[in-house]
Structure formats: structure tokens, C-alpha cells
Amino acid sequence: MRGIVFAIFSIVLTKIDGLHLDAGQCPLLVPSSVATKIPSQLAKKRPNFITIAHRGASYSLPEHTIPAYRLALELGADYIEPYLVATKDNKLVAIHSIDLNITTNVASLYPERHRTITLDGTNTSGYFVFDFTLEEVQKLRVKQRLDGRSTSFDFSFPIPTIQDIVDLLHDWNHDIVIKNNITKRSGIYAELKDPQYYLQELNTSLVDIFLKEMEQNKHADKMFFNTKNQTHFGCERMGEYQVPPLVIQCFDAETLHEMRSKLHSKGMAQPPYVLLANAKHCHLPGFWYEVGKLGFISGVGPDKKCVIQETAGKEFMIEAKKFNLAVHPYTAREEIEFVTPQFASAEEELRWLYCSRGITGMFTESSDLGVRIGTRGCEDFETAEEILKEDITEMEKEDNDKQLNVTISQDLCSQFDNKDDTMKSAALMMIGTCVGLLMGLFFSKKGHSTNKGLQQKESSKTIHLGKMKGMKKLPTNDDGGSHSDDDMEII
Numbered sequence: 001m002r003g004i005v006f007a008i009f010s011i012v013l014t015k016i017d018g019l020h021l022d023a024g025q026c027p028l029l030v031p032s033s034v035a036t037k038i039p040s041q042l043a044k045k046r047p048n049f050i051t052i053a054h055r056g057a058s059y060s061l062p063e064h065t066i067p068a069y070r071l072a073l074e075l076g077a078d079y080i081e082p083y084l085v086a087t088k089d090n091k092l093v094a095i096h097s098i099d100l101n102i103t104t105n106v107a108s109l110y111p112e113r114h115r116t117i118t119l120d121g122t123n124t125s126g127y128f129v130f131d132f133t134l135e136e137v138q139k140l141r142v143k144q145r146l147d148g149r150s151t152s153f154d155f156s157f158p159i160p161t162i163q164d165i166v167d168l169l170h171d172w173n174h175d176i177v178i179k180n181n182i183t184k185r186s187g188i189y190a191e192l193k194d195p196q197y198y199l200q201e202l203n204t205s206l207v208d209i210f211l212k213e214m215e216q217n218k219h220a221d222k223m224f225f226n227t228k229n230q231t232h233f234g235c236e237r238m239g240e241y242q243v244p245p246l247v248i249q250c251f252d253a254e255t256l257h258e259m260r261s262k263l264h265s266k267g268m269a270q271p272p273y274v275l276l277a278n279a280k281h282c283h284l285p286g287f288w289y290e291v292g293k294l295g296f297i298s299g300v301g302p303d304k305k306c307v308i309q310e311t312a313g314k315e316f317m318i319e320a321k322k323f324n325l326a327v328h329p330y331t332a333r334e335e336i337e338f339v340t341p342q343f344a345s346a347e348e349e350l351r352w353l354y355c356s357r358g359i360t361g362m363f364t365e366s367s368d369l370g371v372r373i374g375t376r377g378c379e380d381f382e383t384a385e386e387i388l389k390e391d392i393t394e395m396e397k398e399d400n401d402k403q404l405n406v407t408i409s410q411d412l413c414s415q416f417d418n419k420d421d422t423m424k425s426a427a428l429m430m431i432g433t434c435v436g437l438l439m440g441l442f443f444s445k446k447g448h449s450t451n452k453g454l455q456q457k458e459s460s461k462t463i464h465l466g467k468m469k470g471m472k473k474l475p476t477n478d479d480g481g482s483h484s485d486d487d488m489e490i491i
């Protein structure tokens with residue numbers, strides 16, 4: 001039913017709006033002509049999969065710091081991903097959220113400066129970045145946010161400004177990469193955080209601040225907004241593919257709209273836009289309506305639950321395909337508690353998402369993981385149907401062998417039974433062996449079929465989903481796993 005509603009929505013919307021790319025803007029999809037898995041070609045081409053370093057190399061270093069972004073680039077990320085918020089004096093900095101207390105030592109440096117605000121209808125206490133000047137913010141040091149990760153670099157690095165980040169990327173793309181004859185340039189996948197709070201409570205437009213910062217950066221115009229030479233905007237160039245150097249993502253569709261119309265009125269080139277969606281939002285019937293109404297986005301960034309769910313996840317991918325959108329879910333993390341329960345590891349989960357679900361990129365906290373999945377490709381990936389078929393063939397073959405052995409053993413035993421008394425003592429020993437052999441076979445067969453039965457039952461339940469070897473049982477409801485991801489709202 002929901003599928004039909006979606007389908008109707010999208011047909012209507014495609015008819016009314018159509019989806020088009022702005023001049024100078026490239027899709028976020030790597031053309032298959034420049035996708036490769038051949039290691040010697042990787043310097044010029046790239047895997048058909050985009051690795052977005054979620055807040056930097058966050059698994060290894062405190063997120064949203066220059067070293068964390070730089071490490072991600074070294075590991076081969078296509079994008080570094082800053083979350084941008086504005087200080088009291090309207091400077092953009094990158095940090096986990098508007099609350100400085102989550103990842104810094106603000107409480108010890110400025111103990112009195114916390115307060116309570118109403119954010120999305122909830123009273124929230126914290127040390128809010130818009131109450132601090134850039135100078136104050138730069139005195140803070142960042143720490144690792146998630147438990148269990150290395151704290152060796154806690155309080156070593158400051159909060160970076162957008163200027164620091166653009167300069168880092170420029171150095172990487174125009175110095176390091178060129179010097180080493182690598183053509184795989186990377187980009188910034190920037191998220192504006194809580195733009196509606198800034199707009200409504202602080203009368204501040206994050207879009208305006210972002211554009212002002214870009215005007216002040218000596219590299220940004222050439223790197224991101226140059227309309228004169230549109231080949232700078234990624235796409236296929238001389239048989240190579242370079243990702244679009246800037247992507248703007250937001251949970252808030254209006255902010256994407258605002259960015260696009262302001263860039264348009266300034267005559268600047270358009271970056272690709274990505275609409276983010278949390279696990280609730282992505283399955284609302286209005287979601288695809290919103291996407292269709294926006295018309296100009298290049299991709300969607302859903303919570304991974306949105307695409308893993310058995311039925312709804314498939315529907316999500318089908319809808320995205322109709323709109324020709326890149327699908328970049330969040331978030332791949334190494335720790336098992338963040339892996340969807342039916343997978344044995346983050347690697348398996350990501351591989352399944354890529355090879356079976358067909359996502360085109362992913363936000364990951366280990367860039368090397370994303371790069372590995374992309375370059376490994378899907379040729380040796382098996383769907384559930386293939387694995388099941390293989391299991392059944394193997395099972396039948398084993399059963400045939402066993403059946404043969406049972407017959408042979410029975411024959412042998414009855415032969416010994418019929419021998420005369422002189423053979424009895426020897427035969428007794430043989431009978432013992434025969435009974436042992438038969439019992440052994442009986443139990444091993446029983447155990448075997450019980451295991452296989454379970455396995456088969458499991459497989460048949462999940463067969464339409466596709467699975468990988470070692471994958472655990474899928475949840476039967478459409479909840480896509482029960483562990484809570486703290487990233488439901490803030491990716």
C-alpha cells in the first residue's frame with residue numbers, strides 16, 4: 001500500500017517538476033566508464049563508491065579536528081565532512097553540535113557559561129557555541145566523543161574554522177596529490193547544523209555566513225564556485241572522475257533551497273545538494289513528496305536503518321533510483337554495538353549495503369573501510385539465493401555419501417553376523433565397531449540435519465533480502481534492528 005502511494009507520488013512529481021542538474025553541477029554518482037577496481041588504475045580512476053569520512057577519521061582521532069580530517073584524506077576518503085555552526089561573532093566553526101560541552105573542555109574553561117534553551121521543543125542545557133566568540137572557542141580543546149576509542153589525543157587539538165578546513169583541502173588537492181601524481185582529489189561534504197534555530201531564535205542565516213566565509217577564502221571561489229571553467233566541478237574529465245569538490249547537506253530542505261537561490265543570485269556555480277533523513281523521516285509518505293518538490297537535489301543521506309529494513313528499505317532504494325539520486329547512508333562504525341544485529345561486522349554490513357542494496361556511498365568513521373569495500377567490488381559477493389543453492393547442493397551431496405556408507409556398513413555387519421562360531425569372538429568386536437559406526441552415523445546425521453534445518457529455515461526467511469556468509473538472523477519485524485543510534489537526529 002505504502003509502496004503504491006510512493007509510486008503515485010513520484011510519478012506525479014517527476015511529471016510536474018522533473019529533476020535537473022544545474023549548470024556546472026555534477027551528479028554524485030561515479031560514471032561506470034570511470035569506475036575501476038584495478039589497483040594500478042586507482043590513481044586515475046576510482047571505485048564506483050563514495051567514501052565520506054564521517055566527521056573525519058573519527059574512529060582514530062577526535063572528530064572535527066584538522067588532524068582527523070587530514071588522516072581521513074590520507075586513508076583515501078573522497079570527502080571530509082564538517083558540521084558547521086556559527087559563533088557569537090558569526091564565524092563558522094566545525095564541531096559535533098551547537099553544544100560545546102559534548103566534545104570539548106568548555107565546562108572547565110568557562111564553568112559559568114552554560115544555560116538552557118528550547119531546541120526542537122525540548123529544553124536542552126549546554127554551553128552553546130553562539131554564546132561564545134571565535135576567540136573564546138579557539139581556546140577550547142577537543143576530546144574523543146565515543147567511549148572505548150583512544151583518548152590519547154584528547155585535548156590536543158583546537159576546534160577548526162571553515163577557513164582552516166578549506167585551506168587543508170586546498171593543500172591536499174593542489175599540493176600533496178599533485179606532487180604525488182595522484183589525480184584522485186577529494187572534497188568537502190558540509191552540513192549546516194540547526195539552521196532553523198539560528199534563523200528563528202538568533203535572526204541569523206547560516207547560509208549567509210557560509211557564503212561570506214567562502215568569499216573571504218582565497219581558494220574557495222576557484223575550488224568550488226568557478227562558473228568559467230566548469231570542468232572543475234568533478235564529473236568525467238579526460239577519462240578520470242573527480243568528485244564534485246563541495247557538497248551541501250542538511251536535514252532541513254528549506255536551507256538547501258536558500259543556499260541554491262542565493263548562489264544563483266550571485267551567479268556562482270551550484271554544488272550538489274543532499275537531503276538528510278532520520279529513521280522516522282525517511283518512511284513518512286511526505287518524504288518523497290518533499291524530495292520531488294525540492295527537485296534539484298543530487299542525493300539523499302538516510303539513516304542506514306532506512307535502507308536495511310526488509311521491505312521499506314527496498315522501497316526506499318527504488319524511490320531514490322526513480323529520482324536518480326545518490327544514496328549515502330549514515331553511519332558505518334567499527335564497533336559491534338553500532339552494527340545492525342544481523343551482520344557480524346561493520347565490513348559485512350557495508351558490503352551488503354553496497355553489493356546487495358545498491359547504495360552509492362556511505363558516511364564512515366574509518367575511511368579505509370569505505371575505500372576497501374569500494375575497491376574490492378562485488379564480484380565475489382553472493383546473494384542469499386546463491387548461498388542457499390550452494391548449501392542445498394552441498395547438503396544433498398553429503399547426504400548421498402552418508403546414505404551410501406550406511407548401506408555399506410549394514411552389509412558388512414550382516415555378513416559378519418552369519419559367520420560360524422570360530423569367527424564369533426572376532427565378529428563380536430566387529431559388531432561393536434558396526435554398532436558404533438551406525439550410531440555415530442545416526443547421531444551425526446541427526447545433528448547435521450537439525451543444523452541444516454535451522455539454517456535453511458533462517459535462509460528461507462531472509463532469502464529475498466540477500467545475505468552474506470556468517471550473517472546472523474534478521475529481525476522479523478520491519479524495525480531494522482533494535483540498537484539505538486545516537487545519530488538519529490544529529491549525524
Ligand SMILES: *[C@@H]1O[C@H](CO)[C@@H](O)[C@H](O)[C@H]1NC(C)=O
Pocket residue numbers: 118121122123
Ligand atoms: C522549558 O522550560 C520552561 C522555563 O523553565 C518551562 O516553562 C517549560 O515548561 C519547559 N518546557 C518543557 C518542554 O519542558
Ligand SMILES: *[C@@H]1O[C@H](CO)[C@@H](O)[C@H](O)[C@H]1NC(C)=O
Pocket residue numbers: 101102107114115125126127
Ligand atoms: C557537561 O558535560 C559533563 C560531562 O562531560 C556533564 O557532566 C555536565 O552535566 C555537562 N554540563 C552541562 C551544563 O550540560
Ligand SMILES: *[C@@H]1O[C@H](CO)[C@@H](O)[C@H](O)[C@H]1NC(C)=O
Pocket residue numbers: 179180181
Ligand atoms: C610524476 O610524473 C612525472 C611525469 O610523468 C614524473 O617525471 C615524476 O617522476 C612523477 N613523480 C612521482 C612522485 O611519481
Ligand SMILES: *[C@@H]1O[C@H](CO)[C@@H](O)[C@H](O)[C@H]1NC(C)=O
Pocket residue numbers: 203
Ligand atoms: C534580523 O536581521 C536583519 C538583517 O540581518 C535585520 O534587518 C532585522 O531587523 C533583524 N530582525 C530582528 C527581529 O532583529
Ligand SMILES: *[C@@H]1O[C@H](CO)[C@@H](O)[C@H](O)[C@H]1NC(C)=O
Pocket residue numbers: 229231232
Ligand atoms: C579548465 O580546467 C582544465 C582542467 O583543470 C585546465 O586544463 C584548463 O586550462 C582550464 N581552462 C581555463 C580557461 O581555466
Ligand SMILES: *[C@@H]1O[C@H](CO)[C@@H](O)[C@H](O)[C@H]1NC(C)=O
Pocket residue numbers: 398401402405
Ligand atoms: C563415506 O565413506 C568414504 C570411504 O570410507 C569416506 O571417504 C567418506 O568421507 C564417507 N562419507 C561420509 C559423508 O562420511
